[in-house]
Amino acid sequence: MTTLAFLGLGAMGDPMAAHLARYAAAHDLNALVWNRTDWKAQAHARAHGSRAVTLEEAARADVIFTCLPTSVEVSEVLGGMEPQLKRGAVWVDCTSGHPQAAPAQRERLAACGVTLLDAPVSGGTAGAQAGTLTIMVGGPAEALEMVRPHLAFAGKVVHVGQSGAGFAVKAINNALLGVTLWATGEGLAVLARSGVNLGAALEVINASSGRSNASQNLIGQRVLTREFPATFALGLLAKDAGIAADLTGEVRGSAPLLAQTAALLRAAERLVGADEDHTAALKLIEQMNDLELK
Numbered sequence: 001m002t003t004l005a006f007l008g009l010g011a012m013g014d015p016m017a018a019h020l021a022r023y024a025a026a027h028d029l030n031a032l033v034w035n036r037t038d039w040k041a042q043a044h045a046r047a048h049g050s051r052a053v054t055l056e057e058a059a060r061a062d063v064i065f066t067c068l069p070t071s072v073e074v075s076e077v078l079g080g081m082e083p084q085l086k087r088g089a090v091w092v093d094c095t096s097g098h099p100q101a102a103p104a105q106r107e108r109l110a111a112c113g114v115t116l117l118d119a120p121v122s123g124g125t126a127g128a129q130a131g132t133l134t135i136m137v138g139g140p141a142e143a144l145e146m147v148r149p150h151l152a153f154a155g156k157v158v159h160v161g162q163s164g165a166g167f168a169v170k171a172i173n174n175a176l177l178g179v180t181l182w183a184t185g186e187g188l189a190v191l192a193r194s195g196v197n198l199g200a201a202l203e204v205i206n207a208s209s210g211r212s213n214a215s216q217n218l219i220g221q222r223v224l225t226r227e228f229p230a231t232f233a234l235g236l237l238a239k240d241a242g243i244a245a246d247l248t249g250e251v252r253g254s255a256p257l258l259a260q261t262a263a264l265l266r267a268a269e270r271l272v273g274a275d276e277d278h279t280a281a282l283k284l285i286e287q288m289n290d291l292e293l294k
C-alpha cells in the first residue's frame, strides 16, 4: 500500500495535510503526519484521520511532503531521515525554498535513491483550506507524473523547469507581491496626506489600472480595517523577497526594484515584527508618513 507522509503542520501544512488524509482515505492509502511540536500532529490525526509518526517512520514513506519555513529547516529534517529513506521514493518540498539550496538537497536525496521535486505553493491559508493551491514544480517530469494524483491540495499544477525552478518562480512571485503591497501602501499614504478618503480611493483603484492582488484582497480587508490577521508572516515574505534578490545576484541580473523591495521588507520585519502578518509591513510606511492607513 502506498504511504504518503506530510512533515510540517504549520499555517499551510496543516490544511494541506488534511486534504492529503481525506484523499488517502478515499484511495486506500496511508497518510502519515509529523510535526516538530508533536501535539499538533496528534491533533491532526484526531481531526483528519491521519497517523502521527516519528521522523524515522515518516522516512519510509513512498512520497514525502515538506512545508517548513525555509530550506535550512528542510535540510535539518532531512539529516534525521537519510538512513531510513526508501529507494524510489519522491520528496515533494512545498517549502518556499532557496534555489541555491536545491542542488545539495537533490544530491543528498539522490544518494539515498530518492527524487526531489521543489514544489512551493501559492494561494495562502485560504487556498490551502479550500484545496485550490497553485503548485509550481521544478525537477524531473516523470517524478511529477508519479506524484501528480497525490497533489490533493492543488487547484493548478505547473511544471516550471528543472530542479530549483519552482523555488525561483515562487521567490519572484512573492517579490512581486511585496512590490505591489509596498507601492500601493505608499500611494495610499500620499492620498491620506492629501485628505482623500482611503476607502473611496481603494474602490477607484480596484476598478482601475492600478489594481493588484494587494489592493483587491489585502489592503482593504487587513490594513484599513486595522485587523492585520496573521496568516502569512512578514518574516516569510521578507525571506522570499531576499531569495529573489539573491537570485538576481546569482544570474548577474539587474532588478533594482526587487532589490529595494527586499531591503524595505527586511527593515519592516525588523521594526514591525517578523511574526506580524505580511500586510503589517505598511505600518512602516505609516511611521514614515506619520499617519494611519484607515
Ligand code: NDP
Residues within 6 Å of the ligand: 008, 009, 010, 011, 012, 013, 035, 036, 037, 040, 067, 068, 069, 070, 073, 076, 077, 094, 095, 096, 097, 121, 122, 123, 124, 125, 231, 232, 233, 236, 237
Ligand atoms: P508556519 O510558521 O505557520 O509553520 C512552520 C512549520 O515549520 C511548523 O510546522 C513548524 O513546526 C515547522 N518548523 C519550524 N522550524 C522547524 C525546525 N527547525 N524543524 C522542524 N520543523 C520546523 O509557516 P507557514 O505554514 O505559513 O509557511 C510554511 C512555508 O510555506 C514557508 O516556506 C512559507 O514561506 C510558505 N508559504 C506560506 C503561505 C502562507 O500564507 N502562510 C503561503 C504560501 C507559501 P512547529 O509547529 O513545531 O513550530
